[in-house]
Amino acid sequence: MAYIKIPTAFNIDLEFEAADSGKRLFAYLIDNVVRVAYILLTYWLIIVFIRNEVTQIVLILLVVGLPMTLYFFLTEWLMAGQSPGKLAMGIKVVSLLGNQPSVGQIMLRSLLRIIETPAVFWAVVPLIAIARSPYSQRLGDLVAGTIVVNTKAKHSIQDTIFRDMSQMDYQPQFYQILKLSDKDLNKVKELLDRAAKQHDLVLAARVAERVKTVLKIETNMSDMQFLETLLNDYNYLVTRA
Structure with a gap:
C-alpha cells in the first residue's frame, strides 16, 4: 500500500495512506447505484403525482437532472470531501495540504469528470492517470490540487x-x-x-x-x-x- 507524505507549513510531514484503485472504483459504483435509485424514485413520484406534462418536464429537469449532474460536487461539498460511495469505502478527498478541500477544488475535480467519464473512455482515463501519478491522482485531482486517501491518517493533522x-x-x-x-x-x-x-x-x-x-x-x-x-x-x- 502506497503512503503519501504531505509537508505542512510547520516542518512536519503528515502521512496518509493512498486510496487504492479498487476502493475508488467500488466507491464510484456505489455512487452510481445511489444516483440510479434517486432517479428512479423521483421520476416515479413525478409521473404518478403530477399530471401536467409541462410541469413533469420542468420537475424532471430540476429535481432529477440538476442534482444528478451536480451529484459529486454537492455530496463532496456537503460531506467534507466524501460522497456516499467514498463514505462506504472509507476514503475521502483532501487538499495537498492535508485539510478539507475548498469549494473551488471540489468544483474543479467535479468538472473534470465531464471528460473522464464518457462511455467510450469509462474508467480508462482516470485509471491511467491514477497509475501514472505518484500521489494516485486522477486528472481532476491533478488540476484541483487534491488527493484521495483512506480516512484514517497514519498521523492526524490534530497532532500538529x-x-x-x-x-x-x-x-x-x-x-x-x-x-x-x-x-x-x-x-x-x-x-x-x-x-x-x-x-x-x-x-x-x-x-x-x-x-x-x-x-x-x-x-x-x-x-x-x-x-x-x-x-x-x-x-x-x-x-x-
Missing part, C-alpha cells in the same frame, strides 16, 4: 499545530508570534493540550506568562484563550505568507 483557517474571516491579534519557531509552537501546543486535558490552569498560566515575557505581549485574555489565539494567529499568518 495546524488549524484550518482557510474558511474563516480571521483577524490576527499577536503578530509577534512569528518570532517563535515551529519547534517552539509545537511545544506550546503540547503543553496547552496537556493543560486542557488535565484542567491544569497553573500549567497554562506558566506557559502563557513565559510566552508573554519572551514576546513582550500584554493582554487581558485568559491564559487558555491567549494560547489558543496565538496558535490561530500563527496558522493564519504563516499560511498567507
